[in-house]
Amino acid sequence: MKKQYLSLLVLISVVPLLGGCWNQRELTDLAFVMALGIDKGEKKKYDVTYQIVEPSNVSSGQTGGGGGAQGPPIVTYKSSGNNLTEASSNVTKQIPREIYYAHANILVISEELAREGILDILDKLERDTEFRTTTTVVIAKDNRAEDLVSTLTNLDKIPSYKFIKTLESTESLLGENIKVTIDDLLSAITSSGKEPVISGFTLMGSPEKGTSQQNINMTRSQALILADDLAVFKNGKLVGWLGQNNSRGAVWLLGRMKATNVDFDWKGKKDAVSTISNLSDTKVTFTVKNGKITANINIETIISLSEINRAFEIKNPNEIQELEKKTSVQIKKEVESSIKSVQKLKADIFGFGEKIYRQHPKLWKKIKGDWNNRFAEMDYQIKVKTYYRESGIRDNPFWSDINQ
Amino acid sequence: MEKAKISTKQLFALVVLFEMGSAILVGFPKNLKQDAWIANLLGMAEGILLFFVYYRLYLFYPNLPLTGYLQKIIGKWPGRILGFFYIVYFAYLSARVLRDFGELLSSTIYTRTPIFFLMTLLMLTIAYAIQKGFEVLARVSELFFVIVYIMAISGFILIISSGLIHLENLKPMVENGWKPIIKTSLKETLTFPFGEMVVFTMLLPYVHLSKKVKTVCISGMILSGINITIAAVINIATLGVDLFTRSSYPLLTTISKIQLLHFIERLEVLFMLYLMIGGFIKVALFYYVAVAGTASLFKFKDLRKINLPIGILILLTAMIIAPYYSEHIVEGLDIVPIYLHWPFQIILPCILLVIAFIRNHKKTAKEPAP
Structure with a gap:
């Protein structure tokens, strides 16, 4: 009998360990980053814009709206830093939740930054255990990455999906753009016999109006994100557009x-x-x-x-x-x-x-x-x-x- | 030695899972770049040759484990001392594999959990299995074998159907000639994992049908060798040489690239299960052999009494073995093969075989067979 009690005691004491609660993070404590925009910084080296999904505003539209004023499906936060880690640490001053990168599926790099070189931002993205290297990279042509990431879009409520889906559909039907992931980019950068090429995205219309809810309430978007052109890189720097x-x-x-x-x-x-x-x-x-x-x-x-x-x-x-x-x-x-x-x-x-x-x-x-x-x-x-x-x-x- | 009997089926499952164990995680010689898989295959062939040494020793003393026949071959006390060294070697390898898997967990999914905690949990389950005896371990491996195979095949199909395989990444083959490949295969892929079959010198006496031992072990080695080679080929073909050499766990990176039908993706956690099963069996076998060896050397009737103390020793060794992962790996690639694997897996067994051969030859010469 004594042995049975003892084994019961051991079993019970093991139970709390099995839940794997050490790493627990509640869904409501996380800020899901959907897209990341990186610009050349004004004060520091980089200005990073985090597009974060607002889950309650994404689903309410489909169920017919449960009353009350609807907010936009995303919010963006901006912070700066001399490297990506610093920027992502600084942004915690503004976000009430913990940033969670595993769902980020698009990385927007501004043309201005790309012309100066993108090598310094890649290691963090590759090394991070949360961030996926299957994330798509695009270049913000003639625009700030911040503006592209902050624009609200039609049809696909979450703008980061708009990027991916537009890119995928134009790649499979027109073939002027290609989807390049961070992995593809890195393999081209490290290979001595290949240089990277990345699709460009641009913003048509006014960046200011794009951030307003108005933009998705109109049939003709005031600000529209579209795939445009291919950027040619050499030694990690943008050297030109193909046209x-x-x-x-x-x-x-x-x-x-x-x-x-x-x-x-x-x-x-x-x-x-x-x-x-x-x-x-x-x-x-x-x-x-x-x-x-x-x-x-x-x-x-x-x-x-x-x-x-x-x-x-x-x-x-x-x-x-x-x-x-x-x-x-x-x-x-x-x-x-x-x-x-x-x-x-x-x-x-x-x-x-x-x-x-x-x-x-x-x-x-x-x-x-x-x-x-x-x-x-x-x-x-x-x-x-x-x-x-x-x-x-x-x-x-x-x-x-x-x-x- | 405990009174246990295992079937040939169980032996086969043990061999395959043990060999694949951590080799499928870190056993790819990255210095060879796109030719890594050739070294894996070559290592398997050399490993099978080496296995014949262990098998001959087993044929001389079919009822004794390594620690037992060491005393018969080189005398009582030298045999005991050497046997003790073997036990330490096994325990050390157990700690190494434990650390491999602890690092895997703590650096990929349990990023905030202390590694000691993860390894303790793993060790507790293994200690429990060993407490229940070797037969239980063998039966567990039989069950796990099915799970591992279903996952391996489904993973293979998923990777291929995601269109990730770019076989041109394997070209040019044998870019720098055969010399570096043979050198690496002798240093790394022969000793890890195929030379680690030396563990089975302690386990073969348990096998029920001793006639089939040779076929079962060698077919198990071939199967696991082919699996490791396929894993290497898939890793290189999927990741390309650069990413393959840069990632700490190539197989996991490969699996993270699976994206199918927009919903089958991010399967790493599922495949962690597959890796952990191999890790479990590998740590458990090294651990068990260390316990069983100690029991036979120090004449414990019940090996369960020394199970936990040795388990704690292994756990602590795994903690202090290296301050961080990359040193652990460098030790595993540069120091352990030359100073530990080669003597214990290759040189000593060969010397033992020669002595055993001469002794038995003398014996038969003196007293002709009836």
Whole structure:
């Protein structure tokens, strides 16, 4: 009997330990950071803006509103520091709760700061046990990160989701922007044969009006956040923007093209045809001749006809071939102009160096030293192959009937 | 020695879980970068060769543990002294593995809980298992084996279906030639974890069907070796060489990258369970062997009496072993393999085998087999 009592005593004394209460933090004591905006500081090195979700204001809209004035779904706090740790310690002066980073899914860096260098902010983000390195990074083009993070948005109540979802949808349908995580960024920074490229976001309208509840009560937003352009980095500094015309070519070369539209002239009419390229594959191999490196870029893609504003005979294989050929030429043009503009920046965002390292490790050892210069003078050959597959639910366009 | 019998199935589960234990957490030779997995595979092959040494010793004395036949091979007192050193070695390794897992917990999920507390809890459960005897431990490992396998396979499928595998990260293969790979495999991946099979010299006498010991142990080693290699390949292919070498626990970083269907994500905590099972078995086996060895050396009839004291010793050793994690790891990579693993796992067993061979040869020469 005595033994049984003793074991009961041991069991009871173990119970409080099993709850894992040592680390306990109540939900109401946490401030969930949804987005982080980092600007160049006025007094100290960085101004950091924390976008924090206000849980009660997010859900009430869906249930029909339980009375009382609704506040915005987020609040932002701003603090400054010479490094991120200092800033996040300083912000506790303003926030009544403990900051919790595990749900942060977007990091906005202002262009101004990016031009001076972003290397100093990355270690904290990678080392922190709460912060996820799967967080997406974007650059606030022509804007302060603070303004982007503080803007209220429609459709997606929590603005940080707006960033992510916009980025994801434009990446999968237009292909001018790509989603870059902190992990991707770091792997490009540490690799000697690759430079990072990050999507830009910009604010259209007035930053002041964006912070007001008014912004989401109007059908036409006074301030709108949109994905815009790709930023090219070199040695951890922003060295330039690719521009709208060159972004798509870069995404082709990065092998991250999911779908995009390709427009071209048809029988004398400007931009009469639009094809959608769906599946695509980019392969880059290298040949070395007399010490000169040539990149052989092979792009293959499956296209469908999306729109044609000219007479067209769909059953005629020659016309189809012409369609494929013109799409190829158009893609080739885009890729070519993209390479040229990137070569001017002398930053190998396509990871050609990394590919050479994998394909010709011995050669890479020799050219590693001034790779970015070699990249700028590199030759390339682009081959695009397109395969036509489908044309929606019509055969010949109605234009064929009009013209007859 | 306690009177316990374990089945071959249980032996297999023990071998696999023990080998995978902490190797799947920290057993990747990061200095080889993208070729780390080759060293893991090579280490397995060398480990199997080494296992034949232990197996031959077991064949000479199928009913005695290491501490028992040491006295037969090199004489009573030298055998006892060497046996004592082996016990200390096992206890020390137990403390090392305990510290590995304590650090894992305290640096990833229990960031504010003192590490001593975490290790005490882990140690309490293990001490309880050992108090119940070796058969219980074997049965527990049989149960855990199923859980570990379900989690390993589901993790594998999740990682692949998240599209995280970039096999081009493994290229270029054998960039700096075979020499560094062989060197590292001998120093690191042979001794940790495959050379640690030396623990089983203390446990094999418990096995019910002694004929199958060889097949079961070697197939267990091959399975765990392949698992570790797959884990290494997945880690490198998912994280890329830079992040792989930079992260303290590559497998955990890999799992944290799983993002599927917008809701299957952040699975680290779930997989911590998988890692802890391996850790549990590994600490428990080293611990048990230290207890059983002490019991046989100092002629305790009931090894349960010395269970707790040794457990406390191991716990305290784990605390004072290193001031911080990176020193612990550096010791584990640079000092322990050369000054502890090589003598205790490779050199001494080989010498013992030679002596045992000569002795038994003499014996059979003197008195021909009936």
